[in-house]
Amino acid sequence: MIDRTPGFATLAIHAGAQPDPTTGARATPIYQTTSFVFEDVDHAASLFGLQTFGNIYTRIGNPTNAVLEERVAALEGGTAGLAVASGHAAQVLAFHCMMKPGDEFVAAKMLYGGSINQFNHSFKNFGWNVVWADPDDLPTFEYGISERTKAIFIESIANPGGVITDIEAVAAIAKKAGVPLIVDNTLATPFLCRPIDYGADVVVHSLTKFLGGHGNSIGGLIVDAGTFDWSRGGRYPMLSEPRPEYHGIVLHETFGNFAFAIACRVLSLRDIGPALSPFNAFLILNGIETLPLRMQRHSDNAQAVAEWLVKHPKIAWVSYPGLPGDRYHALAKKYVPKGAGAVFTFGLKGGFAAGVKLVSNVKLFSHLANIGDTRSLIIHPASTTHKQLSDAQKVQAGAGPDVVRLSIGLEDMADIIADLEQGLAD
Ligand SMILES: *Cc1c(COP(=O)(O)O)cnc(C)c1O
Numbered sequence: 001m002i003d004r005t006p007g008f009a010t011l012a013i014h015a016g017a018q019p020d021p022t023t024g025a026r027a028t029p030i031y032q033t034t035s036f037v038f039e040d041v042d043h044a045a046s047l048f049g050l051q052t053f054g055n056i057y058t059r060i061g062n063p064t065n066a067v068l069e070e071r072v073a074a075l076e077g078g079t080a081g082l083a084v085a086s087g088h089a090a091q092v093l094a095f096h097c098m099m100k101p102g103d104e105f106v107a108a109k110m111l112y113g114g115s116i117n118q119f120n121h122s123f124k125n126f127g128w129n130v131v132w133a134d135p136d137d138l139p140t141f142e143y144g145i146s147e148r149t150k151a152i153f154i155e156s157i158a159n160p161g162g163v164i165t166d167i168e169a170v171a172a173i174a175k176k177a178g179v180p181l182i183v184d185n186t187l188a189t190p191f192l193c194r195p196i197d198y199g200a201d202v203v204v205h206s207l208t209k210f211l212g213g214h215g216n217s218i219g220g221l222i223v224d225a226g227t228f229d230w231s232r233g234g235r236y237p238m239l240s241e242p243r244p245e246y247h248g249i250v251l252h253e254t255f256g257n258f259a260f261a262i263a264c265r266v267l268s269l270r271d272i273g274p275a276l277s278p279f280n281a282f283l284i285l286n287g288i289e290t291l292p293l294r295m296q297r298h299s300d301n302a303q304a305v306a307e308w309l310v311k312h313p314k315i316a317w318v319s320y321p322g323l324p325g326d327r328y329h330a331l332a333k334k335y336v337p338k339g340a341g342a343v344f345t346f347g348l349k350g351g352f353a354a355g356v357k358l359v360s361n362v363k364l365f366s367h368l369a370n371i372g373d374t375r376s377l378i379i380h381p382a383s384t385t386h387k388q389l390s391d392a393q394k395v396q397a398g399a400g401p402d403v404v405r406l407s408i409g410l411e412d413m414a415d416i417i418a419d420l421e422q423g424l425a426d
Pocket of ligand 1: 207371
């Protein structure tokens with residue numbers, strides 16, 4: 001690309017991409033094709049045997065998706081990536097390469113609600129057992145480890161409450177236990193935090209949120225840090241034992257520090273099948289080109305809104321790690337020094353009725369169940385996503401009757417605050 005080590009903004013625009021070799025197209029084309037013609041029979045055989053890298057069929061790989069994979073891996077400081085259909089698909093595929101029925105993993109109990117459901121219910125059908133730990137009480141990660149533990153899973157900034165996890169401390173526990181640390185870096189993005197710098201072995205993303213950034217495409221991605229020894233002790237047989245369908249290749253031996261990304265592709269994605277549409281990859285690549293500009297603006301706007309809400313007479317509390325009094329402020333200074341992201345919660349003194357009134361009154365904010373859009377978003381979990389739970393369960397899940405969640409967009413800060421002001425007015 002250039003003769004010096006490129007900076008983050010340069011990588012966000014250029015990593016993985018080059019002018020199209022046949023047409024010269026500068027933007028990455030959408031290779032909207034299911035399959036790719038072989039040069040000859042030998043070429044086909046070497047592709048299928050993993051002796052040559054190349055395109056076969058879009059379920060397993062696609063040139064548009066490959067640019068996205070290389071770009072996110074570069075931004076995270078990993079060795080390789082794998083793009084898939086959604087953030088949840090990324091989680092299923094990453095665990096599929098590590099877990100056998102009866103195995104366990106330790107996960108932080110403060111996570112995106114969809115991940116809590118996935119781990120508690122669907123994963124149990126595969127015989128994959130989650131053991132919950134408390135990111136505010138780090139020894140609980142260690143207590144959760146057993147002979148059958150295959151990974152530790154945390155979020156860097158946890159959705160929705162603005163919990164900052166001490167990644168370095170959890171990485172040390174994972175290292176001692178001889179298991180990889182998987183970090184969901186969706187809310188921070190590599191612009192605000194790079195978990196691999198603090199010891200993460202695998203990073204997963206929902207591209208749907210800030211990486212795509214425009215609320216138009218679902219996608220997910222797995223980044224291999226290249227740091228974990230998959231062969232030690234034979235605990236990860238998918239990587240350390242010969243694969244019958246690939247002429248007895250041992251993936252870790254053959255692919256070294258990007259073997260995990262390869263395993264996720266040629267075993268998990270191949271067989272489970274949640275491939276990303278190249279059209280979505282194209283839209284997400286466009287989003288990533290402006291990631292540094294957008295994340296700074298998201299964080300700056302969120303900081304201003306949080307500071308304004310804290311002083312508002314109808315607000316009981318604000319949970320945003322960028323606020324000096326916040327319990328996660330010290331961790332935020334270490335892990336997200338440029339800003340604490342766009343998503344946070346606050347409590348209304350007026351409880352449930354006040355929450356319903358606010359989401360009904362706002363005009364600029366969209367009332368919906370997503371985060372990470374250019375637009376400002378609002379949701380009152382107690383009357384929507386968490387409505388079925390009992391009051392006690394709601395409080396436990398951080399979705400008490402008074403709680404409102406915001407995902408602050410890129411509009412003018414004054415307009416965002418003015419909308420909340422009129423929404424809160426009597
Ligand atoms: C949205 C989200 C997911 C799931 O991603 P999808 O793309 O919706 O499947 C996982 N983790 C976090 C933190 C999220 O916000």
